[in-house]
Amino acid sequence: MEALLLQVLSGLATGGIYASLALAVVMIYKATHVVNFAQGEMAMFSTYLAWQLIQWGLPYWGAFFLTIALSFVGGVLIERVIIRPFEAHDAVLAVVTVFIGLFLILNSLAGWTWEYTLKSFPSPFPAEAYLGGYLSGHQLGLFFVVLATLAVVYAFFRFTPLGLAMRAAAENPDSSRLVGIRVSWMLALGWGFAAALGAIAGIMVAPLVFLEPNMMGFVLIYAFAGALLGGIDNPWGAVIGGFAMGVLENIMGVYVVGTELKLTVALVIIVGVLVVRPSGIFGSAVVTRV
Amino acid sequence: MTSRKKWLGSLAAAIGLALALGPAHAQKKYGPGASDSEIKIGNVNPYSGPASSYGSIGKGIASYWRLVNDLGGINGRKVNFITLDDAYSPPRTVEQVRRLVEQEQVLLVFQSLGTPGNTAIHKYMNARKVPQLFVATGATKWNDPKVHPWTMGWQPNYQAEAKAYAAYILKNHPKAKIGVLYQNDDYGKDYLKGFRDGLGSRASSMIVREVTYEVTDPTIDSQIVTLKGSGADVFFNITIPKFAAQAIRKAHEIDWKPVHFLNNVSNSIDNVLKPAGLEASKGLISSLYVKDAADPQWHNDADYKAWLEWMKRYNPGVSTTDAFYVYAYAVSSTLHQVLLQCKDDLTRENVMRQAANLKNIKVPMLLPGVHLNTSPSDFAPIEAVQLARFDGKRWIEFGDVLGQ
């Protein structure tokens, strides 16, 4: 029993990683109805920026907020320059190819600039361990950061006019234009916010897994699975999904299928959710008008 | 003398390569890739893809040959080092090696990296009779001269290292309960096999838990939790640097203090122990065969100083504690020795003959006490294993050099 609890705890800690990236995935989905395969690499690249700023002498929180700002700008630029030309034609193929290109560029540039050796990333949280060491100060801190970010994102979409405008722009671009919403800027803002969220995720995750160019590669798949499970258009659903994913992956790995097939578990969840209930547990159903 | 000449001169001396004895051959014999003016050496390395970090080894090797060429080459011939990217994907490895052998007509293929890629070309190289020399993997199967006389490894193989740990445990912790964490692939399984073989009949009773991980796992915290829960008091950690650092740190956090054996692949002070935490790494036991450039005890040695100069002049921008560059330097020196021994008979047969004829050779950056030894029936140049314990600052060797 104790062993099970410990695995659940460990799973929640890992789930925090997935939840934080899942928020970025949800943000970009809600704003653009697009699933960005390069989200993890963008987060990783932002984390390297933060690391570099800290190397150059900036204090932690200074680097933190500056990186978020830079990532926001970066996200907007990427959308404006690279993604916008393909929005109009609903050209899914072109968009995916561009994502792959983006993925390759970011991954390769990071490796070329900062090498592949592991880098430690500082943590702003106390180093003590809780619960007999099974939960480190940072993991607990990550948990709170995720919840705080979640609250901000949820409040943004639910209660602010800008959030409403973004949701409208993604839901129904034509009608939105008719009421005066500048749809293409909404999309750009969506990318900016998602990039910022990704930066937060990366900065929070790096102290746990160590910073290296392939840090986020497979985390993204688990984050997708978690986001889909919880509901890809629902911020708190995605967070719950992320945590659930961490626990599920651990439990399945230790007790059911063995640690070799964790990715297969993610695969089954992704396909299963998409087939059985695409809106996820907490998301809203997608309706297509004929 | 200019300081550069001085340094090059002292470098040549510090390398201290012993030339093979015997009458010089009056006539020259050349195989493909060799001539009066050059020796073509082929190599594949993962410069892109999931294993790109190992690309540093290829860069280090190329840089070593630049140094050699500046020093005048090998017996007056320049080295033409051709290295190609195989992205750690066996089909690409096959394609690139075929290009090296059939199109570039290299004399030999040197330090091809990775077990899957080398497995893919194993048959081909032996059928074509092209040296597949000093492959960059510790898998045990490269020491097989009867069936594969053209393939040779270099680094101490994983099984030998694991057996050394097993022997130590049997002697010093006979009642141990052992937990093993290993990467679920060739490399991990090879280590595990050697470990189990080393424990012999007691393997099943002593090993209380074996857990695996995949390179695609974000963290291995769950595995460490499982191992602690199994009651193990000895831990054999078979992980690559990223996960080794995580394992060391997590074990420390959850207050699990087993006798902790760390595989050689991940014992770099800078790359693994510092990120994991030097305090957390105290007491780790591993095996060494090259000098750790971050270890101050070597910093007055002549060969370290020469290596450091090479790093500064030929590899600016690379950290002067980069373990890959130490490895590249040592293994390239080995090939250098072999080619020097070939003298004017630069055929593929002679290359293999000389590679199988290394007698107590010392190359720079090997630990004192570790030598290269090969013979027609022994294709494992380095078999020595020196156990060492980390004291929070450096690796302290203990015991004798095993396995010579």
Add this chain to the structure above:
Amino acid sequence: MSAHWRLLALLAGLAAACALPFFLSDYRAFQLTLVMVYAIALLGLNILTGFNGQFSLGHGAFYAIGAYAAAILMAHYEVPYWATLPAAAAVCLAAGFLFGLPALRLEGLFLALATLSLAVAMPSILKYRGIAELTGGVQGLVLTKPDAPFGLPLNQDRWLYFFTLAVTVLMFVLAWNLLRGRVGRAIVAIRDQPIAARAMGINAALYKSLTFGVSAMYAGVAGALGAIAIQFVAPDSFQVGLSFVFLIGAVIGGVYSISGAVFGAFFVLFVPHISEGISRAAPQAIFGAFLIVFMFVMPVGIAGFLRLAAAWARRRTHRSSHVTGEAP
């Protein structure tokens, strides 16, 4: 171009292809064999993505299944190499169909996501110790290259080249036949106007799943041929990057056409050498940038571009254009 000229051009091309290995080194013959292997795989992807509008970021997985099917049969059951192809085709047809069923409900990026997870999970499935007896686990399986039959005076590389050429021609002719008939029109209709197609009585679900199956079958046959050519299969040979490479190759070649598969295949094989030549430091970054630029400049791919250029040339010279059945 009238049909006669087209046929003559194709036959001339075929004749040239037959003559090539005698003028090139064995290494080039080997490379061209791989080009043909990729062309078959890309053709499968074109059928699915270009003609039927369904996404796949997971074709590397079906390629892997075909490769392993062939390898297991050859290594464990001594099945002759040519017999492994139909087996690999059957296995992948079934696998693709089965995957296509749940995929019916997925559109666009979500289908991409589902297929991507399949590709990502495949190496770990291949390594799984439960089936390691059969698959060789992480060590993989080593195969023997076939010799030319009937004592023909061809070395292994050349024989395999001709064998692959024959299979490639067969697969391309099959695809061409399929796509220009009723089935092809139905497939395209489902892509362009799914609701109207259903309204007209086309069983979209069945066609979509079958298309998935056929597409996977092509990837499987390619995988089997690839395994024979490389003489080795291992989980590391089929990482997720392979699926990316297939999609990229298909897009660059031109997904909306059959000939696009050939252009894409050349791209897949030879471009890594080129970008390696440009920059050892960051070849992927250059490649990624190239991809993005390409999507701006030539979104319909090389084949599409050529077709547009030909149409433009025709209009300039006022010759009547031949209506093709394929969408732009």
